[in-house]
Amino acid sequence: MTTAMFKTGMNRSLLNKNFFQTILDRAFGPDTCQTTAWSEQELDSSASILSNISSGDGDGDDFDDDFAQDDLPSLNENSDLRATEEPCPMNDMTGHFLYKIDYDNLSPVVNSLRCYHPSKSISNSSISTNQPGSQQSKDGELWVVVKSKPIDTALIELTNIMAQLQGGRIAEEYDQVKDLTGFRNSHIREIEVAELAWQVGGAMEKISAKVYNVLRNDSQQLYALCLEYLDPGTGNITHLNSTDNALTTWSPNDIHLVLKDLASFHAQFLGHENKLLRMTFLENPSRSMMKVLRPAYEAMIETNQRNDPTIFSEFLSQSMLDYLANSDKYWAILENSPRTLVHCDFNTRNICLRVDQSAGSNDWSHYIEYHRLALETSYERLRFSDSLYSPITMPSSREYLNVAKIALMDFASQRISMYGISNSFKQVPWLPRIASCVEEQLKRMGPLGRNQDQVLQYSKL
Structure with a gap:
């Protein structure tokens, strides 16, 4: 199967001086510095399942070119890099791409980027970055990640092709529901959520990676964000990409x-369920x-157990099948429970901690x-300060845990x-660990029908 059919990303020619100047204006303030040059750097984004699907000859096709490995020269303000009306497939980019922007200061003082987010934890929204510590930002340069999103139809067809390659029942069943499995509007969802964070501010903005620029052109199917580059080598974040060593990295604090x-x-959107349901870009x-x-x-579960029973054990697979067999009953409970906006991929691949002298760090278990107590405290504080919040009744510890079991x-x-x-289709190196962690937690929490007030404090989650 060729990756060439998915070369539907962003044209590099759109990354011009105006694009990078907008980034600097957002990072440091308008009229404080001026772009002098920019260059694409090497970035390891292999941890992302669908990252860089537009490039590479990994499938062995003779006619595929590895555009990600092209030698891309540094460009300066005099470079002829005008955006064209027609997309240029030879330069399409889909995935994560690292850029270094060189600039000159126009004012005596340029504010440090490190003061923008007082929150100590941050979600990097699926950015996978593993850069050497030697690549630290210096005065006169800013490192950013451009995240180019493939059109949702490309992802829908890609996942359907993976299902069709399995054959049998999954090929038939998945083809009928391929538009309902969460990929519809995926190309605009992250952009819309970034804009939502700008609008609402508060906790949502504080735990989000800073977005410096957005490119969206529906007629050209162009969807990209420019985000701050999260690099432990700069000394301002820790715990990034810590899935493989989570047990030794994440303390209870x-x-x-x-x-x-x-x-x-989560508390920021409790009581606003009707508003969330009107946001058509969200998955509801x-x-x-x-x-x-x-x-x-x-x-899917039957196919996975047949393909790799070491990952999808009999216990895990049967637990999932039992849940699906009774999912109508469980979803009735979910729909009657308070609902809010969540980050659907919030895990140790996608979060890190900002270094701050005033406090500790983050992780999970019992x-x-x-979380229930913190949610209740945050919600009560927000509710009394905002008359628009709809009052809700917070669940008891037992009710909360039962819903948490269903959610898991x-x-x-x-x-x-x-x-x-x-x-x-493509090896997911962290899948065995995630599957074993979920299986362990299921065993600790017990069957869905069993009431329970708490789970054991220590687990590998």
Whole structure:
């Protein structure tokens, strides 16, 4: 199967002086510095399942060119790099790309970027960066990541092709629901969410990576964001890409900090469910949709266990199938529970900590109850300061844990199942660890029907 069919990303010619000057204006303020040059740098984004799908000859096709490895010269303000009306496939880019911007100061003092986010934890929204510590920012240069999103139809067709390659029941079932599995509007969702963070501010903005610029052109199917480059080598963040060594990296204090920040973000949208449901770019799963999706996910689980029983054990697979068999009952509970905006991929691949003299760090475990208490505290504070908040009744510890069990099973049966199918197409190195962590947590939490007030404090999650 060729990757050439997915060369639907952004044309590099659109990354011109105006684009990079906008980034500097957002980073340091208008009229404080001037772009002098920019250059594309090497970036390891291999941890992302669909990153850089527009480049490479990894599938062995003779007619594929590896554009990601092209030698791209540094460009300065006099370079002839005008944006064209027609896209140029030979320069299409989809995935994450690192750029260094050189600039001259126009004012005596340029504010440090490190003061923009007082929050100590941050979600990097699926950016995967593993740069050597030697690449530290210096005066007169700014490192940024350009994240170019493929059109949603490309991802929908890609996942459907992966299902078709499996054959059998999954090929038939998935083809019927391919538009309902979360990829519709994926090309605009992150851009819209970034704009939402700018609008609402507060906790959502504090835990988000800073967005410096956005490119969106529906007629040319162009969707890209420019984000701050999160690099431990600069000394201002820690814990990035720590999935493989999470047990030795994340302390209980770290975990509590992340959950506190996350609860503040969740509380920001509690009581605003109707407003969220009107945001058409969001994915709004429902009980009725789950009825339609159930056969495809059942086929996915069966296929994954057959393909790799070491990852998808009998216990894990049967637990997911049992959940799906009773999903209508469980989704009735979910739909009657308070709902809010969440980051659907918030994990140790996608979060890090900002270095701050005033505090600790973040991670998770029995921490479900900690999150409930932090959420309740944050919600009460916001509700009394904002008359627009709709009053809700916070669940008890037992009710909260029961819903958390359902949410974990829903995540396992859908998201992890999809990871498994992706793993048959392109190896997902962190999948075995995630699957084993979920299996362990399921065993600790017990069956869905069993009431429980708390889970054990220590787990590998």
